[in-house]
Amino acid sequence: xxxxxQAPTSQILAAGRRMTLRCTQDMRHNAMYxxxxxxxxxxxxxxxxxxxxxxxxxxxxxGYSVSRANTDDFPLTxxxxxxxxxxxxxxxxxxxxxxxxxFGPGTRLxxx
Amino acid sequence: AQSVTQPDxxxxxxxxxxxxxxxxxxxxxxxxxxxxxxxxxxxLQLLLKYFSGDTLVQGIxxxxxxxxxxxxxxxxxxxxxxxxxxxxxxxxxxxxxxxGADGLTFGKGTHLIxxx
Numbered sequence: 001x002x003x004x005x006q007a008p009t010s011q012i013l014a015a016g017r018r019m020t021l022r023c024t025q026d027m028r029h030n031a032m033y034x035x036x037x038x039x040x041x042x043x044x045x046x047x048x049x050x051x052x053x054x055x056x057x058x059x060x061x062x063g064y065s066v067s068r069a070n071t072d073d074f075p076l077t078x079x080x081x082x083x084x085x086x087x088x089x090x091x092x093x094x095x096x097x098x099x100x101x102x103f104g105p106g107t108r109l110x111x112x
Numbered sequence: 113a114q115s116v117t118q119p120d121x122x123x124x125x126x127x128x129x130x131x132x133x134x135x136x137x138x139x140x141x142x143x144x145x146x147x148x149x150x151x152x153x154x155x156l157q158l159l160l161k162y163f164s165g166d167t168l169v170q171g172i173x174x175x176x177x178x179x180x181x182x183x184x185x186x187x188x189x190x191x192x193x194x195x196x197x198x199x200x201x202x203x204x205x206x207x208x209x210x211x212g213a214d215g216l217t218f219g220k221g222t223h224l225i226x227x228x
Contacts, residue, residue, distance in 0.1 A: 033215045040121075042202060043156075045215040058215055090155060092216075100146075101216060103156040 002026050004104035006091050012110045013081050021076040021107050023091030031094045032074040033058075033101065034066060036087040043090065049074055081111045114139040114205045118219035125193050126227045133188040133222050135177075135203030144206035145186045146216065147177055151199045159201075162186060173197070198226045 007022045025032065030051045035043040035058075045058030049068040063085060065077045074093075078085055088108050092101040115138045125131050137143055144163050148156040160171025167179040177188045186203060200221045207214035 035215075035218075040220060042218040042220040043204075043216075045217070048215045056214065059217075092156075100158050100161060102158075103148075105155045 004091055004093055004102055006089075006104040006107050008107060009105070010108040010110075012112065013078075015082055015111055016080050019078045019081055019109070021078075021089055021091075021109070023074045023076070023104060024072050025074075025091075025093040025102075026072065027093060027095075027102065028071060029093035029095050029099075029102075030071070031096065032068065033092045033094075034064070034074070034076045035090045035092065036060065036085075037090060037106075038087050046076065046089075081109075083111045085109065086111045114143070114207050114217045116203050116205050116217055116219035118201075118203055118222050120222045121220070122223045122225065124225040124227055127195055128192050131188075131190045131193045131197070131224070133201050133203075133224070135186045135188065135219060136184050137186060137203070137205045138184065139205050139207075143186075145177075145179060146204045146206070147171065147175070147186075147188050148202045148204060148218075149173075149199050150202065150221075156202065159188070193224075193226055195226045195228070198224055200224070 004025045033048045034046040037043045044060045047066040049055045052071050088106050090106045091104040094101040117136045146161045147159040150156050159175045162179045202221050203219045204216040
């Protein structure tokens with residue numbers, strides 16, 4: 001069982017470019033999440049999805065969009081990247097709020 | 113909205129000594145509380161969690177945490193640390209809006225340094 005996979009592992013991106021971070025889970029979890037991790041700030045929730053077809057905004061959603069067409073995939077899109085979006089991005093999933101969130105290995109994104 | 117405070121940014125402990133990492137939360141209902149550990153360059157691994165019942169919960173790697181509602185705290189403890197425990201530790205509380213899971217709110221983390 002792979003758990004959660006994220007792609008790419010790392011990326012350097014020019015400001016203004018569009019970028020999609022991919023996240024796939026094979027645990028058939030209902031809920032999925034995207035967080036960004038910045039030094040001194042911990043992890044902050046960007047967007048979440050309680051089930052396929054629904055999404056919600058987290059603490060820092062501006063500049064990001066998500067979709068949840070099926071249970072397994074939860075891509076995060078930066079429509080026009082800016083340097084402040086330089087961060088490490090983690091995808092996570094859980095069966096419900098009462099369950100553990102399992103995290104992917106992360107994507108390190110640098111926007112120049 | 114919920115919040116989590118980890119008052120200690122860095123903690124240095126000698127190998128073999130005991131450890132306590134502090135966590136205070138703010139949440140309007142009964143909280144779901146978690147401790148995660150992150151080794152350098154790695155993702156997050158769950159150490160333990162509290163949902164209900166016994167307020168002293170046991171986790172992996174010899175860690176335990178105690179939920180104290182009166183103090184809004186969920187401190188992590190280990191009786192004897194090992195050099196491999198050096199990592200970043202995050203306390204988190206789960207949010208729930210009634211429509212489902214809203215994700216975790218994390219503290220800013222405590223960086224644990226182990227002295228030989």
